[in-house]
Amino acid sequence: MKKKIAILGSTGSIGKTLIEIIKKDKKNFDVILLTADKNYKEILKQAKILKVKNLIITDKKAYLNLSQNKLGNIKIFNNYDCFNKIFKKKIDYVMSSISGINGLIPTIKIIKFTKKIAIANKESIICGWHLIKKDLKKFKTSFIPVDSEHFSVFYSLKGNKISNIKKIYLTASGGPLINTPKRKLKNIKISEAIKHPNWKMGKKISIDSATMMNKVFEIMEAKKIFDLNYESLDILIHPSSYVHAIVKFNDGMVKIIAHDTNMKIPIFNSLHNSQKKIKTDELNLKKLNFLNLKKVDINKFPSVKIIKQLKNNESSLETIIVLANDKLVDLFLLKKINFTDIVKFLQKLINMKKFNILKKKKLKNINSIIWLNKEISTTINKMIT
Numbered sequence: 406m407k408k409k410i411a412i413l414g415s416t417g418s419i420g421k422t423l424i425e426i427i428k429k430d431k432k433n434f435d436v437i438l439l440t441a442d443k444n445y446k447e448i449l450k451q452a453k454i455l456k457v458k459n460l461i462i463t464d465k466k467a468y469l470n471l472s473q474n475k476l477g478n479i480k481i482f483n484n485y486d487c488f489n490k491i492f493k494k495k496i497d498y499v500m501s502s503i504s505g506i507n508g509l510i511p512t513i514k515i516i517k518f519t520k521k522i523a524i525a526n527k528e529s530i531i532c533g534w535h536l537i538k539k540d541l542k543k544f545k546t547s548f549i550p551v552d553s554e555h556f557s558v559f560y561s562l563k564g565n566k567i568s569n570i571k572k573i574y575l576t577a578s579g580g581p582l583i584n585t586p587k588r589k590l591k592n593i594k595i596s597e598a599i600k601h602p603n604w605k606m607g608k609k610i611s612i613d614s615a616t617m618m619n620k621v622f623e624i625m626e627a628k629k630i631f632d633l634n635y636e637s638l639d640i641l642i643h644p645s646s647y648v649h650a651i652v653k654f655n656d657g658m659v660k661i662i663a664h665d666t667n668m669k670i671p672i673f674n675s676l677h678n679s680q681k682k683i684k685t686d687e688l689n690l691k692k693l694n695f696l697n698l699k700k701v702d703i704n705k706f707p708s709v710k711i712i713k714q715l716k717n718n719e720s721s722l723e724t725i726i727v728l729a730n731d732k733l734v735d736l737f738l739l740k741k742i743n744f745t746d747i748v749k750f751l752q753k754l755i756n757m758k759k760f761n762i763l764k765k766k767k768l769k770n771i772n773s774i775i776w777l778n779k780e781i782s783t784t785i786n787k788m789i790t
Contacts, residue, residue, distance in 0.1 A: 409496040410676075411438035411519070413511050416447040418606055419502035419525045419551065422668050424451055426676065431455065438491055440503070440511070445471035452479055459491045463507075485511040492518040498676060501526050502551070504609055505731055506778060509533045510771060516540040523675040525551035527622045528731070532724040532774055534629040535767075549675045550630055554623050556671035557650035557662035558631065565654070567631055574651040575623050576643035577701070578603050580614040583644060587705045593744040595737070603646040603666045612734045616747055617706040624712055625723045634717045640709065642699045647692040663693070708748045714755070722755065722764035724774060728781045729754050742789055750788055754781070 410427075414420045420439075427434045440461040441448040449471060452460055460481045462468045468483045482490075499519040501512045508526035513536055516522055522541075524530060529537065530550075541548050550556055554575045562570075581600045582593065599611035606614070613619035617640075624638050641651070648663045664670045665686050673683045701709050715722060733747045742750065754760060760781075768774050 407433055407435040408498060408676075409435045409437050410498040410500070411440075411492075411496060411515065412436065413440050413499065413501045413515065414503035414508065414526075415439040415451055416441040416444040417502055417504055419668065419672065420500065423500050423502075423672050423676070424455070426669060426673055427455065437496055440485075441467075442503075442507070443467045445474075449474060449476075449479075461485060461487065485514050488514055488518055495520050497521065498523065500551070500672075500675075501529065504607060506532060506728060506774075509774065513537060513540060513771065516546050517544040519546055521547045521549065523549045523551045523672075527552070527619075527626060528727050530629060531622060531625045531727050532768075533771070535719065536771065550626070551668075551671050551675055552623060552626070553649045553664070553668065553671050555626060555630060555650075556674065557664075558627065558652060560674070561650065561652045561660045561662050562631075567633070569654050569656070570631075570633065570637065570652060571655045572637055572639065572653045573627060573631070573633070574639050574641045574653075575620065575627065576641050576646070576648050576650065576698070577617065577620040578614070578644055578646045579642045580617065580619075581611075582615050583642070590705075591743050591745045595740070598737075598744060602644075608738060609731075609734055612737060612747070613730070615744070616708050617701065618708045618730050618748070620701075621708055621711055622727065625715070625727075628715075628717075635712060635715050636717075640701050642697075642701055644697055645692045645695075647689060648696060648698075665689075707752075711752070711755075719767055720764050721766055721768050721777065724768060724777065725755055725760055725764055725781065726751065728774075728778045729785065732782050732785045736785070736789065746789075750785065753788065754784060757784070760784075 412420050412423055436455045436457045438459045439448050439451055439457050443464040445462050445467040448460055458479055460479060462471050471481055496519050499515050499522045501508060501522060502525040506528045509529045509532055512529040550559055558573055581602060598615040599608050601611050601614055610619060620640050627638055628635055646666045648661055650662045652660045703709050729751050733750055736742045737744060737747055
C-alpha cells in the first residue's frame with residue numbers, strides 16, 4: 406500500500422530534498438498535499454511530477470497567478486483552514502518545513518490528520534512545543550526531529566533513556582564567517598553572510614548560521630524535545646560538519662554520531678524509519694582523523710552568550726528571542742541594519758522592562774504568540790528609526 410504524505414513548505418530546501426527522495430520511489434508514495442508561500446511555478450511543477458491533487462499557496466498574488474494556469478483536477482487553496490476538506494482520514498506522514506514563525510500554525514493544525522510528523526521548523530518547536538506536545542499526545546501522532554543535530558541525538562537514543570544522558574554536544578561549522586576577523590563583521594555583506602561553506606540553505610537560516618543564532622536555537626530545541634536542562638547541553642565548533650552530535654552517558658560511554666554533509670540522510674530516515682538502504686559515501690577517515698573540535702569564541706559570536714540567560718522553567722523568553730531574531734534578520738536582508746546589529750538589537754530588546762515582565766509568563770495559545778510577534782515587530786521598528 407502506498408504511503409500517504411503531505412509536505413508543508415515543499416519549495417524550500419528540505420521540501421525539495423524530500424521530493425527528490427520520493428521521485429526515486431514514486432510507486433510507494435501518494436503525495437496528498439504540497440504547500441508554498443510565493444513560489445507557485447515550482448509547486449505546480451512538483452504537483453505535475455508527483456500527481457498531487459491539493460495545493461496550498463498562501464501569498465495572495467501567487468495564489469491568483471497559480472489560478473490562471475491549467476490545473477486539471479488539482480485543487481488550490483489560499484490558507485490552512487482547508488485541512489478538513491483535504492484529509493478524510495489520517496495520512497501516514499507529514500513533513501513540516503515551512504520557514505520561520507509562519508510554520509507554527511499549519512504545524513499545529515495538521516497534527517490531528519497524520520500518524521507521524523517530521524518537523525524541520527525551529528520556530529515551531531521553540532515557540533510552540535508545549536502546544537505541539539499536547540496535540541501529539543491528544544491525537545496519538547508520533548514525532549521525529551529532522552535537523553541533522555537533533556535527528557542524530559534521536560538516533561543515538563535508540564535503546565537508551567533520556568535519564569541516562571549526562572551531556573549532549575551539538576556541533577556547529579562556525580558558518581561562512583568562522584575565519585573572518587571580528588573587526589570586519591560589522592560591514593559584512595549579505596552575499597558573504599549567506600555563503601555557507603558546507604550546506605546549501607535559504608537566506609534566513611544562512612544568516613542565523615553566520616551569527617550562530619541557529620545553534621542557539623538548536624540548543625533551545627534540544628532542551629524541549631529531549632526534556633533536558635540547559636546545563637546538559639553545549640556547542641562545539643566542528644568546521645567540516647561531519648559529526649552532528651556527541652552524547653555522553655552517565656555510564657561513561659560516548660556516542661559520536663556522524664554522517665555525510667547531506668540532509669537526505671535524516672530526511673530519508675524520518676520517512677523510512679531505517680527500514681531501507683540509502684546510498685551514501687564511504688566512511689570519511691580524513692574527516693574523522695581531523696575533527697578539529699573546539700569551544701565557541703563568544704566574543705566573536707556574542708549570540709551564544711544568550712544561552713546563559715535561558716532558564717529551565719517554562720517561559721516566553723525563547724519565543725521572544727526567536728521572534729525578534731526573525732524580524733532583525735529580515736531588516737538585515739533589507740539592508741536596513743548592519744550584520745552585527747542583529748545580535749546587538751536582540752540583546753537590547755530582551756533586556757527591556759516590558760519584555761522582562763513578559764518573559765516570565767507562559768504563552769497559552771497561538772493567538773498570544775501572534776500578539777507577541779506584532780509587539781516585538783513594532784518595538785524593533787521604533788528601535789531602528
